Amino acid sequence: MEAIVVKNLTKHFRKAYDKTLKGFFISLAKKEKRYKEFTALDDVSFSVQQGESYAIIGKNGAGKSTLFKVLSGIIAPDTGSIQINGKVAPLIELGAGLSRDLTGSENIRLNCAIFGLNKGRIKEVYDDIVAFSELEEFIHTPVKFYSSGMKARLGFSIAIHIDADIILIDEVLAVGDKDFKKKCYAKMEELRDAGKTLVVVSHSLKPLRKICDRALILDQGRVADVGEIGAMLDQYENEKKPKKKKQKGA
Amino acid sequence: MLAEMMKYKELLYFLVHKEVRIRYRNSLFGFFWTLLEPLGLMVIYTIVFGYILNVTEGRGEGIQHYSLFILSGLIPWTFFNNSMKKGTKSLSSNASLIKKVYFPREIFPVTMLLSNLVNFVPAFLLVFVVALSLGHPIDWGQLAMLPAFVLLQSVFTLACVFFVSVLNIYYRDVEFIINLVLRGWMYLSPIIYPVSFLSQNESDLVQQFADFYFLNPMAVMISLYHGIFYENQMVSPGFIIYTIVLSLVLLFSSWAIFKRLNRRVGEVI
Ligand SMILES: Nc1ncnc2c1ncn2[C@@H]1O[C@H](COP(=O)(O)OP(=O)(O)OP(=O)(O)O)[C@@H](O)[C@H]1O
Ligand SMILES: [Mg+2]
Numbered sequence: 001m002e003a004i005v006v007k008n009l010t011k012h013f014r015k016a017y018d019k020t021l022k023g024f025f026i027s028l029a030k031k032e033k034r035y036k037e038f039t040a041l042d043d044v045s046f047s048v049q050q051g052e053s054y055a056i057i058g059k060n061g062a063g064k065s066t067l068f069k070v071l072s073g074i075i076a077p078d079t080g081s082i083q084i085n086g087k088v089a090p091l092i093e094l095g096a097g098l099s100r101d102l103t104g105s106e107n108i109r110l111n112c113a114i115f116g117l118n119k120g121r122i123k124e125v126y127d128d129i130v131a132f133s134e135l136e137e138f139i140h141t142p143v144k145f146y147s148s149g150m151k152a153r154l155g156f157s158i159a160i161h162i163d164a165d166i167i168l169i170d171e172v173l174a175v176g177d178k179d180f181k182k183k184c185y186a187k188m189e190e191l192r193d194a195g196k197t198l199v200v201v202s203h204s205l206k207p208l209r210k211i212c213d214r215a216l217i218l219d220q221g222r223v224a225d226v227g228e229i230g231a232m233l234d235q236y237e238n239e240k241k242p243k244k245k246k247q248k249g250a
Numbered sequence: 251m252l253a254e255m256m257k258y259k260e261l262l263y264f265l266v267h268k269e270v271r272i273r274y275r276n277s278l279f280g281f282f283w284t285l286l287e288p289l290g291l292m293v294i295y296t297i298v299f300g301y302i303l304n305v306t307e308g309r310g311e312g313i314q315h316y317s318l319f320i321l322s323g324l325i326p327w328t329f330f331n332n333s334m335k336k337g338t339k340s341l342s343s344n345a346s347l348i349k350k351v352y353f354p355r356e357i358f359p360v361t362m363l364l365s366n367l368v369n370f371v372p373a374f375l376l377v378f379v380v381a382l383s384l385g386h387p388i389d390w391g392q393l394a395m396l397p398a399f400v401l402l403q404s405v406f407t408l409a410c411v412f413f414v415s416v417l418n419i420y421y422r423d424v425e426f427i428i429n430l431v432l433r434g435w436m437y438l439s440p441i442i443y444p445v446s447f448l449s450q451n452e453s454d455l456v457q458q459f460a461d462f463y464f465l466n467p468m469a470v471m472i473s474l475y476h477g478i479f480y481e482n483q484m485v486s487p488g489f490i491i492y493t494i495v496l497s498l499v500l501l502f503s504s505w506a507i508f509k510r511l512n513r514r515v516g517e518v519i
Contacts, residue, residue, distance in 0.1 A: 013517060019421070073352035074516040090351060097351040099344070106268065113261035114353050 002085065003166050003197040004048040004071065009080035011041040011063075011070060011221075040066045041077070042221040050085070050165075053188070053198040055208045055229060057236055058218035064201045067218070068092050068168050071199075086165025086197070089115065091172050096155040100144040104135055104154055107143055115162040125161045132187075133157035134180075148175040156184055166197040174203065185211060205233050251505065254354050262357055262364070269365035284369045285376050288328055292321045299442050313444050313480060315384050322377050322479055323441040323472045326399075329370040330407055330468060331432055337362040337411030338418050338428050345519045355512055359411045363404060370400070381479055392478045399474045402497060406467055409500035412508045419515050439468045440476065444483060464489040467496055 017023065017035035027034045040063045048054045056064050069075040071082060072090035090096070097114070098107050108129050112122040130139055133153040143151065152172045159167055169188075173181050185207050192198055192211065202208055208215070208229065215232035217224040225232060255262065274280045296317040299305050306316050313319045340358040341348065348355060374396075381388055418424040448460035464470050464485060470493040476483035 069349075069516065074349065076513045076516070092350050095346065095350070097347060099347055101272070102268070110261075110264060110268075111351070113258075113264045114351055116257070116260075118260060 001050045002047045002083070003050040003052070004046075004085075004199070005081075005083040006047065006071075007045050007081045009041055009044040009067075009070065009082065010039070010078050011066060011075065012037045012078055013040050013066075014038070040221050041070065044080070044218075044221070044223055046216055046223060046226055048166075048197060048199060050197055051192070051195045052214065053192045053200065053212040055212040055215040055232075056199065056201045056218055057203075057205065057208070057215055057232070058224075061220075062218040063221040064218055065093055065170055068170050068199075068201065071168060084166065087115070087163065088166045088168060089159040089162055089164030090168045090170075091155055091159045092168070092170045094148055094155075094172065094175065095143075095151045096159070096170075096172060098143045098151060098155060101142060103142050104133075104139040104146070105130075107154065108158060111158045112162060115164070117162060121163075129154075129157045129161045132161070132183075149177060149180070152176050153180060160187060160191065164196070166199070167191065168199045170201040171203070181207075205237070209233060251356065255357075255360065258354060258357060261353065262361065265357065265361040266364045266368065269361055270368050273365070273369075284373050288321060288325050288373055288376065291324055291328075292317055295320045295324070295442055305443055305447070309447065309450050313446075313483075315381075315386050318377070318380055318384055318386055318479060319444065319476070320442060321380055322475055323439070325370065325373045325377060326403060326472055326475050327436060327439065327441055327468070328373070329366055330403065331436070332369075333363050333366040333407045333411055334414065334428060334432060336366065337407075338414045338425050340411070341415045341515065342418050342422070342519065348515065348519055352516075355515060356412070356508060359408065359415045359508075362415075363408050363411060367400075367404065377479075386479060389478055389481055392474075395474075396478065399471065402474075402494060403471050405501055406471070406493070406497040409497060409504045412501075413504040416508045416511045416515065419519050420511065435466075435468060438466055439472050440483070441472060444476070444480070445469070445473065446482065465492075467493045 014035040015038045018026070024034070044063075044067065056067065058064055066075065068090060069092060070077050071084070072088055072092070074090075074092075097111055099110060102110060105126075108126060109122060112125065117125070130136055133150075133156070135150060135153060138146065138150065143154070146154070152175050155172055156169075156176075159169070173184055176184065188198060188200075188211050198211070200208060200212060212229045214227065215229045215236075216226045217232055217236055225235060270281075274283055277283060279286060299320075300316045306313060337359050340362045341355060344358055378388070380386075414424055414428055445460075445463065448456055448463060451457065451460075464473075470485050470489050473483050473485045474490070477485075
C-alpha cells in the first residue's frame with residue numbers, strides 16, 4: 001500500500017515585491033505586473049510505499065523543503081492532489097516546530113500536543129525524548145539559547161517519538177555532531193525495519209545509500225528522475241561533476 | 251470549528267496556560283498585575299477626569315462614586331483592548347511554529363481570547379470589592395446576566411481578533427492601525443464619562459452624534475456592565491439585539507475571511 005501519493009503537484013510563489021503604497025503606485029505608473037510568479041514545484045508526481053525509505057535529492061532551491069511543506073499542509077498547493085495514509089511527522093529545516101521562548105521541556109509538551117498525543121501518552125514518551133536527545137542538562141533552558149545542534153537533537157527526538165507513520169526529515173542532521181548523526185542513522189534504519197515510512201532530504205549523500213531504498217531527483221521544481229537509490233545517486237553525482245570541472249577549467 | 255477545537259483541546263489548554271504564565275514571568279507581583287493594572291488606571295483617570303477636569307461637577311447625579319464608574323467600564327474595556335492588541339500579533343509572533351508544522355491556526359487567536367478571559371474574570375471581582383467597600387448598591391438581577399454579557403463580548407472580540415490577526419500577516423500596518431483605533435474607540439465608549447453627558451451637551455454636533463452613539467457595540471456592552479451598578483445607564487433592548495446580531499454576523503464573516511486568507515499564511519508569514 002502507498003503511504004504518499006502525489007499527482008501533478010504544482011506550486012507557484014510570488015517573488016518578493018514592493019508591497020508598500022509607493023511600490024504600488026510605481027508599478028501602476030510603469031503599467032507592469034505587480035509581482036512575478038515563480039514556479040517552485042512543477043507538475044510533480046511520485047508515490048512512496050508504506051515502510052519504504054525514500055530520498056529526495058536536488059540542488060539548493062530545487063524545491064525540496066517546499067515539497068515537504070506542501071506534504072505536511074503548511075503550504076496549500078495550486079493544483080494537483082496529495083493523498084497521505086497515516087500520521088505525518090514533519091521535520092522541516094532547522095529548528096523545526098520549536099518555539100524560541102519556550103524551554104526544551106515545554107517544547108516537547110507543545111509538540112506532542114500539536115501531534116494529538118493525550119496527557120498520559122505525553123508523560124510516557126517525555127522521558128524517552130529527553131534521553132534520546134541527551135539534553136537532560138538543558139531541558140529547562142529556553143530554546144533560543146540552544147546551539148543549532150541542540151535544536152536538531154530536540155527536533156529529531158520529538159519527531160521519532162510522536163507515533164507517526166510517516167516521518168519527513170529535511171536536512172536537520174546536517175548540524176549534528178558525529179556521534180549523534182551515527183545514532184540518528186541507526187535509529188532511522190531501526191524505524192524503517194519497524195515498518196515506518198521515511199522520506200529524507202539531505203545533501204550528505206553517503207548515508208542515504210545505506211538507509212534509503214529509492215530516490216527522486218528534483219531539479220528546479222521538476223522531477224528529473226526516480227529510481228533505485230544507488231543508480232540515482234550515481235546519476236546525481238555524475239551530473240554534478242562535469243560542471244565542477246568546467247568551473248575549475250574556466 | 252468547534253469539533254476541530256475539541257480535537258486539539260490538549261494543545262489549547264497548553265497554550266492558554268503558557269500564555270497566562272508567561273505574561274507575568276520575571277515580574278515581582280506576578281498575577282496581581284491583573285488587578286494592579288486596572289486599579290492604577292482607575293486612580294489615574296479619577297484624578298485626571300474626576301478632580302482636575304472635574305467632569306462630574308454639576309451633572310454627576312446618577313453617577314455616584316466616579317471611581318467605581320470608571321472601574322466597572324475600564325475592566326471590560328481592558329479585556330477587549332488586550333485581546334485585540336495581543337490577538338493582532340497572535341499569528342505573526344508564532345511564525346516559527348506556523349512555518350514548520352501544520353495544525354489549525356485559529357488556535358492562536360482563540361488562545362489570546364481565552365487567556366485574556368482568564369485575567370478578566372478575577373479582575374471583575376475587583377469591581378465588586380470596590381462597590382461593596384464604597385457601600386454602593388448592586389442590581390442583583392443585572393448581575394445574574396453577567397455571564398451572558400461576558401459571552402456576548404467574547405463573541406464580538408473573537409470576531410474582531412480573527413479578522414485582524416490574519417490581516418496582520420499580509421500587512422503589518424494593521425498592528426499600528428489597531429493601536430490608534432483602540433485609543434479612539436476607548437474615548438468613543440462610555441468609560442470616563444456616562445452616556446447621559448452627551449444629551450446634556452448643548453452643541454448640535456454632539457446631539458446628532460448621540461443618536462448614533464450606540465451603533466458602537468462596545469458602547470452597548472460597556473453600558474450593560476454599568477447597568478449592574480447604575481440603573482440609569484441601561485440601554486434600550488433594540489440596541490442590545492442589534493449588538494447580538496452584529497456580533498454573530500461578524501463572527502461568521504470574519505471566520506470565512508480567516509479561512510480564506512489562511513490558505514497563504516504558511517508562505518507569506
Ligand atoms: N514562502 C516562499 N515565498 C516565496 N518563495 C519561496 C518561498 N519558499 C520557498 N521559495 C522559493 O522556492 C524555491 C525552492 O525553495 P526550497 O526551500 O524548497 O529549496 P530546497 O530545495 O529546500 O533548497 P535547500 O537545498 O537549500 O534546502 C526557492 O527558489 C525559494 O526562494
Ligand atoms: Mg531546504
